[in-house]
Amino acid sequence: MEQLLGEMTLVEKLGQMTMLAASLVVTGPPGPDNPATKVRQGRVGGLLNTWGHDEIREAQRVALEETRLKIPLYFGVDVLHGHRTIYPIPLAEACAFDRDLWRRTARESADEATRDGIQMTFAPMLDVCRDPRWGRISECAGEDGYINAEYARAKVLGFQSDNDHPHRRMMGVAKHFVAYGAVMQGRDYAQVDVSERALAEIYLPPFKAAVEAGVGGIMPSFTDLAGVAMSAHRALLHDLLRVQWGFNGVIISDYNAIAELIHHGVAADLMDAAVLALRAGIDIDMMAGAYEEGLPLALERGLVHIDEIDSCVRRVLMMKEAMGLFEDPYRGLEKQSPGPDTLPHHRASARDAARRSLVLIKNDSDLLPLPRSTKRIAAIGPLADKQSELMGPWCMAGDEREAIGFLQGLREVFAQSDISHVQGAVVDGPSDAQMIAAAVTTTQASDVVILCLGEDRQHCGEAASRTKPEPPECQLELARAIVATGTPLVLVLATSRPWIIPQWLIDGSQSILLAMFGGTEAGRATADILIGDYNPSARLSISWPVNTGQIPVFYNMRNTGRPHDPNNGFSTNFLDAPINANWLFGDGLSYSRYELGDLRVDVATMDETSTIHLAIDVVNAGKQAGEATVFLFIHDPVAQVTRPLIEIKDFVKTMLNAGQSKTLRFTLNADQLRYPGLDLQPRLDDGRIDVIVGTSARAGDQKRVSIEMRRKMRV
Numbered sequence: 001m002e003q004l005l006g007e008m009t010l011v012e013k014l015g016q017m018t019m020l021a022a023s024l025v026v027t028g029p030p031g032p033d034n035p036a037t038k039v040r041q042g043r044v045g046g047l048l049n050t051w052g053h054d055e056i057r058e059a060q061r062v063a064l065e066e067t068r069l070k071i072p073l074y075f076g077v078d079v080l081h082g083h084r085t086i087y088p089i090p091l092a093e094a095c096a097f098d099r100d101l102w103r104r105t106a107r108e109s110a111d112e113a114t115r116d117g118i119q120m121t122f123a124p125m126l127d128v129c130r131d132p133r134w135g136r137i138s139e140c141a142g143e144d145g146y147i148n149a150e151y152a153r154a155k156v157l158g159f160q161s162d163n164d165h166p167h168r169r170m171m172g173v174a175k176h177f178v179a180y181g182a183v184m185q186g187r188d189y190a191q192v193d194v195s196e197r198a199l200a201e202i203y204l205p206p207f208k209a210a211v212e213a214g215v216g217g218i219m220p221s222f223t224d225l226a227g228v229a230m231s232a233h234r235a236l237l238h239d240l241l242r243v244q245w246g247f248n249g250v251i252i253s254d255y256n257a258i259a260e261l262i263h264h265g266v267a268a269d270l271m272d273a274a275v276l277a278l279r280a281g282i283d284i285d286m287m288a289g290a291y292e293e294g295l296p297l298a299l300e301r302g303l304v305h306i307d308e309i310d311s312c313v314r315r316v317l318m319m320k321e322a323m324g325l326f327e328d329p330y331r332g333l334e335k336q337s338p339g340p341d342t343l344p345h346h347r348a349s350a351r352d353a354a355r356r357s358l359v360l361i362k363n364d365s366d367l368l369p370l371p372r373s374t375k376r377i378a379a380i381g382p383l384a385d386k387q388s389e390l391m392g393p394w395c396m397a398g399d400e401r402e403a404i405g406f407l408q409g410l411r412e413v414f415a416q417s418d419i420s421h422v423q424g425a426v427v428d429g430p431s432d433a434q435m436i437a438a439a440v441t442t443t444q445a446s447d448v449v450i451l452c453l454g455e456d457r458q459h460c461g462e463a464a465s466r467t468k469p470e471p472p473e474c475q476l477e478l479a480r481a482i483v484a485t486g487t488p489l490v491l492v493l494a495t496s497r498p499w500i501i502p503q504w505l506i507d508g509s510q511s512i513l514l515a516m517f518g519g520t521e522a523g524r525a526t527a528d529i530l531i532g533d534y535n536p537s538a539r540l541s542i543s544w545p546v547n548t549g550q551i552p553v554f555y556n557m558r559n560t561g562r563p564h565d566p567n568n569g570f571s572t573n574f575l576d577a578p579i580n581a582n583w584l585f586g587d588g589l590s591y592s593r594y595e596l597g598d599l600r601v602d603v604a605t606m607d608e609t610s611t612i613h614l615a616i617d618v619v620n621a622g623k624q625a626g627e628a629t630v631f632l633f634i635h636d637p638v639a640q641v642t643r644p645l646i647e648i649k650d651f652v653k654t655m656l657n658a659g660q661s662k663t664l665r666f667t668l669n670a671d672q673l674r675y676p677g678l679d680l681q682p683r684l685d686d687g688r689i690d691v692i693v694g695t696s697a698r699a700g701d702q703k704r705v706s707i708e709m710r711r712k713m714r715v
């Protein structure tokens, strides 16, 4: 490594610090036309947005045969929720509350992506978000920092550590460091202002978990944080990430982000921007050309030292070494591009993942599951027969022709039923009275109607903020007409984010499924739940607001000095809306009712060295086997700073046959009780802690005990 570094010219060194985009997909503003020319000149270390046998072989051949030093390229793609086989979007998969599932789909994604010549994924995305206006909320694991941290751990291990063969492992790049999910107004790229405490308690922990799991890369966000642009944030990227946390991987800028320091107003030109980013610790410049153009001048002027550049190049070369690229530059690449039909167990896995990510949020009079004998089913709506939408944003190599839409899923699973389909409306555009009339006629002639509404895939993901995260008017007009028929109505929502659903539509739907974007097998998975072949077990990872004015609304708010009291005009309140979300983090129904016994604890007093053990019986009081999702929360009633009314600390799923009871066990230790004190350092108080176990975050579904913390070392 040192010898190779010693042979490199400055141009070649800056080349290793440069990543350019090829053009299989476009994920940012246009850049150099043909990166191959720059590869040939040794001015590129890696490419993004390309995959597949021929593409990778040709790009790598140029690097190995036509450059002076023949240093292999690495290839990175946004494999967020699958490569060719597409799994539910992260926001939906988080609703499964299943670490093993999260890890499995990451492992399968790495298996497919590495066969297509990819060694790096710009994932997991860990930007905790409570704002459905932000299109990228679809990419994270929801509103809670702890859940995003558990998700981070599972994904990094799935990408990087699993898979029997090293060449089926893919380096993760945790993104976007940090608090990108708190953009003002939910407007993408906007400024971010969160408190130091929120940073310490909510936004940083998922990244710390990723680093502890050994993530190979970190990507800073486009945004600033309280006025300090993340691409130049030395305190967080160097002092915290590298020094305090001991992160020794690579830091890759976001797409053109270094150059955007000029727009942020902290760099006068590309040289300034390059110096700031280098000083902050960014090793790789994605698409800005800032390092290549700015650092030579900075060196000449003594603004940076060659040792700083060498440190970055060394990390990049070590990364390539760890990827096995020096040993075999074509490692893992296969002629046949893998997918759900060449790897059928991945298709089956995607169906299972989609089943377990879909949240049943309403089911009046047990309309669901539908009897197999249901004669006439109407599949209505702009999403009823759509495959592409169900793939969601960032489905790179996903082939929508391989996806199963709701209509096909219904027709396969309800094989004895007569299933008629009318689109009834476009996804977003003018209403059409004739389309609605046709939908009404079909609905009136049916025993039940499955109304499939949802988002246009182009309205989701990056640069897709919306001030109205709600069904377009054309879909609401269709829905009004369908509700008016009085036919039993199952509402299926295929969205990338929480939507504002009008009360008349909630009331007019006997059952509501929050299917979100379930991926390649979404249609079959949804039908599996509708017919009862799968007993829904998902619970919301994100709260769904009553209206946009409620945003942000989330389950674990702090108390106020004037807690909501309908009988007290001077208590926290809205005059024109409830203060609670429509549907809350942790909400979700099954076809079974899971009942909790008393919560038992082995000791009622603990200190900073002890671990307490909790046990609780859960019984499936329903008629169908199913997976119960059970959460462990705490509440700290008196602390040095105000604490959330409830905080999740663990979760578990358990399969129960009808009538079966099991004892679930949790542990709780002092670390799980610490919170950032007045000085923002982890703090533990003496005193009462309420421990809560529940099948949701709502008081009615919970059992509580109180324990006493008595520290041995009173500092």
Ligand code: GLC
Pocket: 027, 028, 048, 078, 122, 175, 254, 255, 462
């Ligand atoms: C995009 C996104 C980032 C992605 C990168 C490469 O702009 O912000 O999440 O990984 O560019 O596609």
